[in-house]
Amino acid sequence: MPELNLTSAPAHLRHGSNIGQPLTRRDGVLKVTGQATYAADNHPPGMLFAVMAVAGISRGRVVSLDVAAAKRHRGVVDVMTPDHKPELAIDPEIKTNPFVFRMEVLQSHEVRYANQPIAVVIAETLEAATEGAALLAPRYETLPALVGLDAGESFVPPVVGVGNPSEHHHGDVDAGLASAEKQIDAIYETPPQYHNAMEPHAIVAAWDGDRLQIDMPTQGLRLSLARIAELFGIAHDKIHIRSPFLGGGFGSKGFLAGPQTLGIMAAKLVGKPVKLVLRREQMYGPVGHRAPTRQRLRIGADGEGRLTALDHHARTVSSTFDDFYEPAADASHTLYAAPAIRTSHDAVRVNTGTPLFMRAPGEATGSIALESAIDEMAWACGMDPLAFRLKNYAEREPISGKPFSSKALRACYEQGAARFGWAKRSLQPRQMRDDAGLLVGWGMGTATFPALMFQAEARAVLRRDGSGAMEIGAHDMGQGAWTALAQIAADELGLDIDRVAFNAGSSDLPDAGIAGGSAHTATAGAAIHSAGAAVIAKLADLATGDDRSPLFGAGNAGVIARAGRLIRRDDESRSESYPEILARAGVTEVEARGTGAPNPAAMEEYAMHAHGAVFAEVKVDPELGQVRVSRMVGAFAAGRIVNPRMVQSQLFGGMIWGLSFALHEEAVTDRRSGRIMNANLGEYHVPVNADVPPLDVITVEEHDPHVNALGIKGVGEIGITGSAGAVANAVWHATGVRVRRFPIKIEELLTQR
Amino acid sequence: MKPFDYVRPATVTEAVAAGAHPGAVYLAAGTNLLDLMKGNISRPDRLVDVTHLEGLDGIERLADGSLRIGALVSNADLAHDAGFARSYPAVAEALLSGASAQLRNAATVGGNLLQRTRCAYFYDTASRCNKRDAGSGCDARDGENRGHAVLGWSENCIATHPSDFCVPLVALDAIVEIEGSNGRREIALEALHRLPGDAPERESALEPGDLIVAVRLPPVASGFAAHARYLKVRERTSYAFAMVSAAAALRIESGKIAEARLALGGVAAKPWRARAAEDVLKGVAPTADAFQEAAWRALTDAKPSGDNAFKIELARRIVVRALTLATAVTPARLPALPASPFASTSGAIHA
Ligand SMILES: Cc1cc2nc3c(=O)[nH]c(=O)nc-3n(C[C@H](O)[C@H](O)[C@H](O)COP(=O)(O)OP(=O)(O)OC[C@H]3O[C@@H](n4cnc5c(N)ncnc54)[C@H](O)[C@@H]3O)c2cc1C
Ligand code: SF4
Numbered sequence A: 001m002p003e004l005n006l007t008s009a010p011a012h013l014r015h016g017s018n019i020g021q022p023l024t025r026r027d028g029v030l031k032v033t034g035q036a037t038y039a040a041d042n043h044p045p046g047m048l049f050a051v052m053a054v055a056g057i058s059r060g061r062v063v064s065l066d067v068a069a070a071k072r073h074r075g076v077v078d079v080m081t082p083d084h085k086p087e088l089a090i091d092p093e094i095k096t097n098p099f100v101f102r103m104e105v106l107q108s109h110e111v112r113y114a115n116q117p118i119a120v121v122i123a124e125t126l127e128a129a130t131e132g133a134a135l136l137a138p139r140y141e142t143l144p145a146l147v148g149l150d151a152g153e154s155f156v157p158p159v160v161g162v163g164n165p166s167e168h169h170h171g172d173v174d175a176g177l178a179s180a181e182k183q184i185d186a187i188y189e190t191p192p193q194y195h196n197a198m199e200p201h202a203i204v205a206a207w208d209g210d211r212l213q214i215d216m217p218t219q220g221l222r223l224s225l226a227r228i229a230e231l232f233g234i235a236h237d238k239i240h241i242r243s244p245f246l247g248g249g250f251g252s253k254g255f256l257a258g259p260q261t262l263g264i265m266a267a268k269l270v271g272k273p274v275k276l277v278l279r280r281e282q283m284y285g286p287v288g289h290r291a292p293t294r295q296r297l298r299i300g301a302d303g304e305g306r307l308t309a310l311d312h313h314a315r316t317v318s319s320t321f322d323d324f325y326e327p328a329a330d331a332s333h334t335l336y337a338a339p340a341i342r343t344s345h346d347a348v349r350v351n352t353g354t355p356l357f358m359r360a361p362g363e364a365t366g367s368i369a370l371e372s373a374i375d376e377m378a379w380a381c382g383m384d385p386l387a388f389r390l391k392n393y394a395e396r397e398p399i400s401g402k403p404f405s406s407k408a409l410r411a412c413y414e415q416g417a418a419r420f421g422w423a424k425r426s427l428q429p430r431q432m433r434d435d436a437g438l439l440v441g442w443g444m445g446t447a448t449f450p451a452l453m454f455q456a457e458a459r460a461v462l463r464r465d466g467s468g469a470m471e472i473g474a475h476d477m478g479q480g481a482w483t484a485l486a487q488i489a490a491d492e493l494g495l496d497i498d499r500v501a502f503n504a505g506s507s508d509l510p511d512a513g514i515a516g517g518s519a520h521t522a523t524a525g526a527a528i529h530s531a532g533a534a535v536i537a538k539l540a541d542l543a544t545g546d547d548r549s550p551l552f553g554a555g556n557a558g559v560i561a562r563a564g565r566l567i568r569r570d571d572e573s574r575s576e577s578y579p580e581i582l583a584r585a586g587v588t589e590v591e592a593r594g595t596g597a598p599n600p601a602a603m604e605e606y607a608m609h610a611h612g613a614v615f616a617e618v619k620v621d622p623e624l625g626q627v628r629v630s631r632m633v634g635a636f637a638a639g640r641i642v643n644p645r646m647v648q649s650q651l652f653g654g655m656i657w658g659l660s661f662a663l664h665e666e667a668v669t670d671r672r673s674g675r676i677m678n679a680n681l682g683e684y685h686v687p688v689n690a691d692v693p694p695l696d697v698i699t700v701e702e703h704d705p706h707v708n709a710l711g712i713k714g715v716g717e718i719g720i721t722g723s724a725g726a727v728a729n730a731v732w733h734a735t736g737v738r739v740r741r742f743p744i745k746i747e748e749l750l751t752q753r
Numbered sequence B: 001m002k003p004f005d006y007v008r009p010a011t012v013t014e015a016v017a018a019g020a021h022p023g024a025v026y027l028a029a030g031t032n033l034l035d036l037m038k039g040n041i042s043r044p045d046r047l048v049d050v051t052h053l054e055g056l057d058g059i060e061r062l063a064d065g066s067l068r069i070g071a072l073v074s075n076a077d078l079a080h081d082a083g084f085a086r087s088y089p090a091v092a093e094a095l096l097s098g099a100s101a102q103l104r105n106a107a108t109v110g111g112n113l114l115q116r117t118r119c120a121y122f123y124d125t126a127s128r129c130n131k132r133d134a135g136s137g138c139d140a141r142d143g144e145n146r147g148h149a150v151l152g153w154s155e156n157c158i159a160t161h162p163s164d165f166c167v168p169l170v171a172l173d174a175i176v177e178i179e180g181s182n183g184r185r186e187i188a189l190e191a192l193h194r195l196p197g198d199a200p201e202r203e204s205a206l207e208p209g210d211l212i213v214a215v216r217l218p219p220v221a222s223g224f225a226a227h228a229r230y231l232k233v234r235e236r237t238s239y240a241f242a243m244v245s246a247a248a249a250l251r252i253e254s255g256k257i258a259e260a261r262l263a264l265g266g267v268a269a270k271p272w273r274a275r276a277a278e279d280v281l282k283g284v285a286p287t288a289d290a291f292q293e294a295a296w297r298a299l300t301d302a303k304p305s306g307d308n309a310f311k312i313e314l315a316r317r318i319v320v321r322a323l324t325l326a327t328a329v330t331p332a333r334l335p336a337l338p339a340s341p342f343a344s345t346s347g348a349i350h351a
Helices: A028-032 A067-072 A126-135 A173-178 A221-232 A258-270 A328-332 A363-380 A385-391 A409-420 A481-493 A520-544 A578-585 A600-605 A644-663 A723-735 B012-019 B033-038 B075-080 B082-087 B089-096 B101-106 B109-113 B166-171 B219-227 B275-281 B288-298 B309-327
Strands: A048-054 A060-064 A076-080 A117-123 A139-142 A168-170 A182-190 A202-208 A211-215 A239-242 A274-277 A293-301 A307-319 A341-350 A439-450 A456-463 A468-471 A500-503 A559-562 A565-568 A571-577 A589-596 A609-620 A627-637 A695-699 B005-007 B024-027 B046-049 B059-061 B067-070 B175-180 B183-188 B211-217 B228-233 B244-253 B256-265
Touching: A048 A126, A048 A258, A067 A076, A067 A126, A076 A126, A076 A258, A117 A126, A117 A258, A173 A293, A173 A307, A182 A363, A202 A258, A211 A221, A221 A239, A221 A258, A258 A274, A293 A328, A293 A363, A307 A328, A307 A363, A328 A341, A328 A363, A363 A385, A363 A439, A363 A644, A363 A723, A385 A409, A385 A439, A409 A439, A409 A609, A409 A627, A409 A695, A439 A627, A439 A723, A456 A481, A456 A520, A456 A578, A468 A481, A468 A520, A481 A500, A481 A520, A520 A559, A520 A565, A520 A578, A520 A589, A565 A578, A571 A578, A609 A644, A609 A723, A627 A644, A627 A723, A644 A695, A644 A723, B012 B024, B012 B046, B012 B175, B012 B211, B059 B082, B067 B082, B075 B082, B075 B089, B075 B101, B075 B109, B082 B089, B082 B219, B089 B166, B089 B228, B089 B244, B109 B211, B166 B228, B166 B244, B166 B256, B219 B228, B219 B244, B219 B256, B228 B309, B244 B309, B256 B275, B256 B288, B256 B309, B275 B288, B288 B309
Parallel strands: A048 A274, A211 A239, A307 A341, A468 A500, A627 A695, B005 B046, B024 B046
Antiparallel strands: A048 A117, A060 A139, A076 A117, A168 A341, A182 A293, A202 A211, A202 A274, A293 A307, A439 A609, A456 A468, A456 A589, A559 A565, A565 A571, A609 A627, B059 B067, B067 B211, B175 B183, B175 B211, B228 B244, B244 B256
């Protein structure tokens, strides 16, 4: 079966009008009528309920569990503990590749962080399992917990984020700072944050001999499958994972973690299907989070407001037993044209579950610090923050010197500022009031996120009845993959979207890679594009090689696939429908596969990023310090927009998250025990409707011939960047108080009257 | 969840008999109680469901001009009762500033009065808490306590009472009607909640089996309707408990304050009536200076219990603002963002 991976112009064209349409979510009605089956909605016959007991301390050992009491409780079937559990095929402490994270699956009695699973109670009802877990009444040997950014000796991690060097140098930063006419040196702090997807992590696992059926929300079907295969020592083709819908993931459902593994172990232990769903507070531990940071920014500028140096250092934390380092300082690599840039990281180890990717990992955390610092620098230079950013506009990527594959940031600034009315902003802070006497402030931030690509494969089919199918194990986390990818599929097959069976969300479909890094539409889209081209090429061969076809001999000229017909490119009067071609050839269907992957040559040559500019207005009560965002405008350039409605939603969501980052979100950590004290949605504040102002999103036209065949850059994460800083800067502009510790709290703003 | 008996008495007498059993608790809408049970903070043996009792869901004007509110009236129904909101606007505003629309639809008057503290250590069974487990210690005292009490706290407990509803009620001298094993009695709302002292586990003046059947507002309470507001500073615009709140109610006659009522929320283990502040306002003109003076008086005894010194200054400022707002005529319609510092700004259609 030939595989096509199209990066250059294909011989045959496909014309469609699906991409670019603001279709509503094709799964929307299912969701609002409760018919979309999420993992925890599955109840295979005979299913039992598993509930985790989790550690109440964050460092030490479990010395006793009252298993007998739990077992005596009516309905309890079994209690899985370190001393009573099915063996795994490999030690879960072994990192078989850098994207395997260590997990707690009862391999020892050691406690490494609060809320770590220490036992699993399996029962006939959820209530019995829950009470069984309470009856275990664990006793501990407790050691002093390591908590906070100063918990111990710091060290320089070997890599940060997905494997970036932890330090980066470009030019002479010390000389740049020394020669600067204006300088700032400021320290910003960001708190730990938790993904808090609406849908908790859940698994329904059922063994049938050595076959394993799993329902589980995941952002990485094949990655999870491979991890399960190695943990349980079974072949890949014995495992089937269904994940048609996710109620949000934000990075926390990317990798298989301890709780899902425990669900599979529990099912094995009792020989029945088992469901395990995390309680909200149990999501604050074993399934990742955004690590806290303390970031120091030193920036210099000359008399004209041109940057001379940018030094960005980030301190973060990782767990005591594994490595993930929030790459916060890397946010300074791409945006501002400083002749000298240094970014560096260090870290301490604390008793926490290992931090992990959380929507815009590094970019969000770094962005709020960088954008605040740039604002402070503009003020130090006496310049308007937008004028200052334009003065330091990077025509090439500062850290690498590479040209950008495309960069419509200037247009973002212009269109966003015009829509917002930025020109009327006062330079001085604390100048504007509304009719009610509230302080009004305007702030802005630049948004950026890398345009990434991973690997994916898709399978395309054209059938004699005129329909088509596209299969790819893609993931819909709520972002709209069921819709956007189907739109791409329809265009690639030259069919109307209603004639295409788009199939995703299952591990028996071609591997779509991981839905993360804002790269899923681009990556899966590229695979769909290739598969579509390949199947059209096959169909075209059938037609152009057959002298009974009106397309006979058109091989060199090429054909256009449109509305279920192949049309001669140089003579549109000659065409034939797909069913006619297939019927004459005597085949019921043609099928082909295609892949999507990054293009190393293009990546070598170009820096690839999406960009944006966010403008925010806040109101602050001058005496009481309460803050409310009253207006936000974001203008984003992210290549081709597959579905404007979904894209707008993603950008809205990102901007709201940015607002949340600046004003609300924080996991309050007890400084002694390391326990999270607000592990629930009542007290872990995210914005509610009344916090979210009218949002205005502009998507700026941008054509990028280099990122991938379809010219798609991601939009999933960029909305947070820029927005968080814009809100923080607006608070400063409203009050004259520069808060450098996020989220901004009322007490910080009570200083002035 | 721990297994428990569930009983649904038909009459108040039966309810009181069932509720007097050791290990029994009353279940109203359960918006607080069920959360506590799911988290293993409360482990009752018996739930006495009072939601089907007759005659506890009415709002009636009594002959003497008092208003009697049945314990089962929902927070939403009470706030949206037009007559009620007209007579006691600060109470309606406080109700609508609490929780979310869904919770207010369910939550009852009695349950609101007796909701438990939101102290995180109380909710976290891995932490020590004198209220949950008498004598075990108080992990909030040296913990994350920026939201904790600044008035009336003790070394044994620094928790606050979170109710918004109670704050204007206590300012208006509300009375709680109780049915107990020895029959009916009534107490001032101000005497319902106890300060922690050395027994923080004893939160109220109620005895086992005591059922709140109604809350009564005395005849004079409606005399403040023209100048009554509730103000609540919180960490997001809606759906958050108060950092600090205040209810201010004034009777203004010929440009002078004939009588002032002031209470604070989020500062102590009970809704905090500020009588000393009321006294300095009596008979003076409603000026900024007078309000400043009142604010100082209201917080004279305040002291931080941790990282919360700012709450004292915030409380003073809230007192001044609440009194200022109350001096202006009570708005004819409740603002779209009730009790919010942003109440006067446009653009919000719901909270
Ligand atoms: C997420 C969230 C946010 C919230 N935000 C706010 C807020 O901002 N402001 C605010 O004021 N409140 C807030 N609340 C609390 C809410 O107001 C209370 O949960 C509610 O009022 C309790 O009423 P209920 O009928 O559900 O009581 P239940 O939960 O049924 O009972 C609460 C307690 O009162 C006892 N009880 C109930 N009725 C009686 C009676 N008649 N006699 C004797 N004892 C009785 C019960 O035994 C129990 O101990 C919030 C709650 C939640 C869950
Ligand atoms: S403040 Fe009170 S409720 Fe909170 S932990 Fe201490 S004793 Fe318990």
